Amino acid sequence: MSKYIISGKNKIEGRLSIRGAKNSILPIMAATILNESISTIHNVPDISDVYVMIKILESIGCNTSYDNGTLIIDSSNINSMEIEEQYVRKMRSSIIIMGAMIGRLDYIKISHPGGCAIGARPIDLHLKSLKKLGIRIQEEEGFIKCFRDRLVGNIVNLEFPSVGATENTMLAAVRAKGITKIYNAAREPEIEDLQFFLNAMGAKIKGAGTSYIEIEGVDSLHEVEYNVIPDRIAIGTYMVASAMTGGCLEVDKVVRTHMEPINDKLRDAGCEIEYTKEGLKLKPPKIIQAIDLVKTSPHPGFPTDMQAQLMALMSISNGSTIFHETIFENRFMHCSELAKLGADIKYITEKMCIVKGVDRLYNANVSSPDLRGGASLILAALAIEGETEISNIYHVERGYENIESILRELGADIVKAEDIEVIKGY
Ligand SMILES: CC(=O)N[C@H]1[C@@H](OP(=O)(O)OP(=O)(O)OC[C@H]2O[C@@H](n3ccc(=O)[nH]c3=O)[C@H](O)[C@@H]2O)O[C@H](CO)[C@@H](O)[C@@H]1O
Numbered sequence: 047m048s049k050y051i052i053s054g055k056n057k058i059e060g061r062l063s064i065r066g067a068k069n070s071i072l073p074i075m076a077a078t079i080l081n082e083s084i085s086t087i088h089n090v091p092d093i094s095d096v097y098v099m100i101k102i103l104e105s106i107g108c109n110t111s112y113d114n115g116t117l118i119i120d121s122s123n124i125n126s127m128e129i130e131e132q133y134v135r136k137m138r139s140s141i142i143i144m145g146a147m148i149g150r151l152d153y154i155k156i157s158h159p160g161g162c163a164i165g166a167r168p169i170d171l172h173l174k175s176l177k178k179l180g181i182r183i184q185e186e187e188g189f190i191k192c193f194r195d196r197l198v199g200n201i202v203n204l205e206f207p208s209v210g211a212t213e214n215t216m217l218a219a220v221r222a223k224g225i226t227k228i229y230n231a232a233r234e235p236e237i238e239d240l241q242f243f244l245n246a247m248g249a250k251i252k253g254a255g256t257s258y259i260e261i262e263g264v265d266s267l268h269e270v271e272y273n274v275i276p277d278r279i280a281i282g283t284y285m286v287a288s289a290m291t292g293g294c295l296e297v298d299k300v301v302r303t304h305m306e307p308i309n310d311k312l313r314d315a316g317c318e319i320e321y322t323k324e325g326l327k328l329k330p331p332k333i334i335q336a337i338d339l340v341k342t343s344p345h346p347g348f349p350t351d352m353q354a355q356l357m358a359l360m361s362i363s364n365g366s367t368i369f370h371e372t373i374f375e376n377r378f379m380h381c382s383e384l385a386k387l388g389a390d391i392k393y394i395t396e397k398m399c400i401v402k403g404v405d406r407l408y409n410a411n412v413s414s415p416d417l418r419g420g421a422s423l424i425l426a427a428l429a430i431e432g433e434t435e436i437s438n439i440y441h442v443e444r445g446y447e448n449i450e451s452i453l454r455e456l457g458a459d460i461v462k463a464e465d466i467e468v469i470k471g472y
Pocket residue numbers: 068069070072139165166167168169170171172173206207208209210211232236350351373374375
């Protein structure tokens with residue numbers, strides 16, 4: 047087990063260059079199953095979730111190679127219809143493989159991804175949508191068996207614009223007979239990226255990025271080469287680091303529309319943000335302004351994946367901010383850890399809390415509760431004088447490539463160390 051040791055108060059400033067979005071590359075990797083050919087994907091982040099997905103693809107017969115941000119997947123020979131439970135349990139988003147596999151094979155078996163820290167995360171909407179496309183589903187003893195007696199286009203009305211359910215439906219519909227119409231689809235940028243990737247391999251999809259997506263099934267797909275979009279959440283996280291430490295940050299590549307929901311809130315907090323030719327520049331606020339309300343909602347609302355990081359920022363603001371988490375029922379686990387660092391946070395309800403900015407946070411030993419919660423603790427530590435230790439950082443490494451070396455290059459005093467106490471405890 048590793049931990050980060052951070053001595054804060056250094057400005058996080060300079061030029062940031064990072065690779066593609068975790069939430070784009072994972073469904074795109076799943077999608078490579080569909081073309082029975084070679085997919086070359088650039089701008090792939092070196093994060094543990096990508097390695098889990100590589101393991102899954104290799105376990106069913108794909109050949110892969112990953113070097114310096116370029117991932118090559120050859121899916122011509124799939125030799126297994128079952129995804130090993132150990133991988134599915136490791137990563138919730140492994141369930142995205144389901145739609146792609148049943149788009150290609152007559153039968154597949156996959157385990158339930160299981161609940162995770164931020165909420166129960168059921169997959170009822172995924173299964174309902176696949177059933178609409180003609181897939182027969184049997185659930186037994188924690189496993190899902192999908193039978194492709196037929197795979198036909200249909201109308202899919204999502205009760206909630208679930209990102210994963212939209213992706214699974216798109217993936218299965220690509221090779222279905224006829225047209226699939228998804229209403230109330232998720233509008234996240236990563237859905238659009240999946241459409242672009244699938245179309246680049248010969249699919250016929252339109253509408254991603256809006257709440258109506260139409261997929262015309264095709265018989266076959268072909269080789270593809272693709273660049274993944276920048277990671278709006280990772281970029282937003284580094285922007286908060288600069289805002290909290292008074293540094294100016296230049297990001298070399300962004301998609302403006304993807305950043306706006308995050309930038310809106312950072313501007314409210316007093317940051318000056320200016321777009322450059324390809325990227326953006328952030329000037330930190332002199333005094334961090336409290337924002338009245340931060341309410342998470344599906345894109346283009348404020349992303350739940352930035353809620354914890356914004357809470358770290360508001361913990362040293364000049365007033366009170368109400369946080370309302372509407373997407374996941376258990377995504378406030380960072381609150382108690384931030385409180386150990388001196389943040390003033392009070393629950394109003396299970397999904398609503400009030401954060402009262404304090405003059406300064408204090409160093410302590412804290413533990414990363416989940417991916418973004420861990421990121422929020424790193425951000426808080428960067429603003430604290432003296433040494434803060436953050437354990438359980440494997441959560442953070444799921445989604446942030448080389449976070450410690452990137453922060454170090456931007457001025458942070460951060461080291462990654464083995465957690466001796468945990469090792470002794472084994
Ligand atoms: C790999 C990936 O892309 N992960 C992202 C994806 O997760 P994910 O795809 O899991 O998120 P969803 O949009 O599906 O989930 C949103 C809400 O819908 C609920 N739900 C979802 C599906 C379902 O069948 N039934 C159901 O009740 C979930 O429990 C949750 O409360 O979108 C989330 C919301 O933007 C992000 O926080 C995650 O980072």
